[in-house]
Amino acid sequence: MNDSWPTIVTIAALLLLILLGVTLAIGMSRSKGRHASPKRPTRSSFRPAQDDDTPLPPKKRVAVIINPTKFDDVTAARDLVTHTVLAHDDWDEPIIRETTLEDPGFGQTREALAEGVDLICAIGGDGTVRTVAHVLTGTSTPMGLIPAGTGNLMGRNLGLPLDIVGGLDVALTGRNRHIDVGWVTMDPTFEQASDEELNPENDGPTEPDVGADDTHGSDPAENQHAFLVMAGLGLDASIMHTTSEEAKARMGWGAYVASGAKNLLNARFATRLRIDGGDPISHTARTIVVGNCGRLTGGITLMPDAEVDDGILDVVAITPKGIVGWAGVAVHVLAKRGQNHPKLDRYRCQSILVSLDEPQMVEVDGDVIGKAKRVRFEVRPKALIVRTDAPVSTQV
Template sequence: MLKDYLPWIIAGLVVLALVVGGVVLTRVAPESAATLRRRPRPPRAHFRNGDDEMPAPVKRAGVVINPTKFADLPTVRARITGTCVANGWGEPLFYETTVEDPGQGQAAQAVRDGVDVVCTLGGDGTVRNVASALVGTETPLGILPAGTGNLLARNLDLPVALESAVAVALTGRNRRIDVGELVVGAVPAVDAPDDGDDVPETHHFLVMSGIGMDAQIMAGTNENLKAKVGWPAYMVSGLKHLVSPEFRIGVKVDDDLEFRRRARMVVIGNCGRLLGGLVLMPNARVDDGQLDAVIASPRGVVGWVPVATRVATRQRKGHPTLDHKVCKEIRVRTDRPVPVQIDGDVIGEASEVSARVRPGSLTVRVSIT
């Protein structure tokens, strides 16, 4: 008789087991889900490796100093160091220029030392030499004006006060600017024999280069007077050279035909602002991808009046004795050797110079606003 009901008993036990199991699961599952929802998420650092917890390296600036500009160099260094530390940077590395190396070698060493920005503390000549080592690289140039003219700093509207200039160099924005490349001397033809004589010299300029009277003014400026009164010393020298000798020139602009004329000076500029707020090339910009050239040929002292009027009124067009050319390249040949200056430094005499623009080849730190 039990055999007859055994299948039904087994089936009932299975059903009972399923019912009991379902009840248990319905009570445990919600509780487990709620527990999982309430469990806090591990902190982000829990998933990091030990290497990721290393602090970021401290940034460091390299400062190339022209020591002849300062009577108390240790104090200047301390001010720069204090500003760097106050802005969250490490102590800067300092490099001093020499007569043999006015900045290019020191800037290259700073880059090798791994600095984040290379700063110049000197005049436009120091800026030019340091920039020559940075052209074509991504390393930014910071300008700490300490010269008489500080023309590039003025054209970029950079602060002149030391602490403010350091702060801009550390925290400012990067701006790509053009660089002028000047070849002094005739460039030999491709098939010309190499006799080793009159090898052309290549220089970079950031502000202006020129031949003739403007180079004579730079060479004739009294250094003692410049130290006492600043940029007006150039004006004193300029008055002495108003009647400088004329010379004949042949000028070739880009692909145009060469033209000839008499001149007293030729200025090739990457930017247009001069000392004392004067503007020689009103439309010149440091990032327009071109050069501006001014050819001046006034006759006598009276002939400089329209030239001075044009500069004072910032007019691009003026008297016929003042030509203004905009170009990518320019070549100037003279009938005799004349003085040549680059960013205020007289480098000698030449009877031929060629200039071309290298667009956006230098990174400079400028103010954010």
């Protein structure tokens, strides 16, 4: 019996080794299971199941409002729009509607909204862009701006391409940007007046009265107009009024320069400005310009502080008496000096009421909208969604 103990020890040792080996194997297996990378899904797992009964997601739809007077060949322009949109796989064939003399875009834009499109583009000058923007103000439908006019100031201030293909590509693929909209009321009625105008004794400005009418997404009131770039009265409007479409087509921006030279010494007029409900400020002016953005063509900056999304309107009162005075104003503006000049006063506000002794012509984004003795300008902060993919350009 005593001679058998080596055998028993050997067997016990072997059993312990086997047990230890099994334990280590199990432990290593569990450790490997905890730290191993999960199995990568196959590429096919990312693809939707091939089921003929499952409908594909609907493509997005865009409505394009086009001003036919800006093109020598409207059919070619329409074909280019369709071809450009269909080059984007996720967009359906565009809905294209042309503006008319009777309806410059209000009705066409309203119809597109009713159809539930994902995007509405305006192809035309600043007037066409303004008209479409008027209807889209306050809605959640984004707007694409495809400049095709003489000035194209809104497109230039936003740094947008100045051609149909480039403009549509930005509109279809760009990012949404919320910008301010200027609002003009000609000879405002009691119902359209703000608290500041009705109660001038208020200590300070209140929020602008942006909900006083129901024109968002519908026809404008007869005496109310949106603007995106600038609105003005006096010389500014006279220049627009006397510049013909034929001259603009032949001379481009130079047509406005020629008209300005003819109207430069028009009679000045007495005016009173009530800034955000404050005390009236009197001027004998050549022109009053109210801007949502300040850059003109050729790199000229009339309002250095103006931004399209700052919730503020910039106002310029220009008051020279003669040619010498105008020369001083011109040098001041071309030098991009932000401070005031003896014949040029700047203001910033959310609303301004301009009162005149005699009616003056009024223009919005280059379109003359009539004459008035009282004109109210206000800002609707970030009320319009536009498509853009580039920062605001300083070279326009």
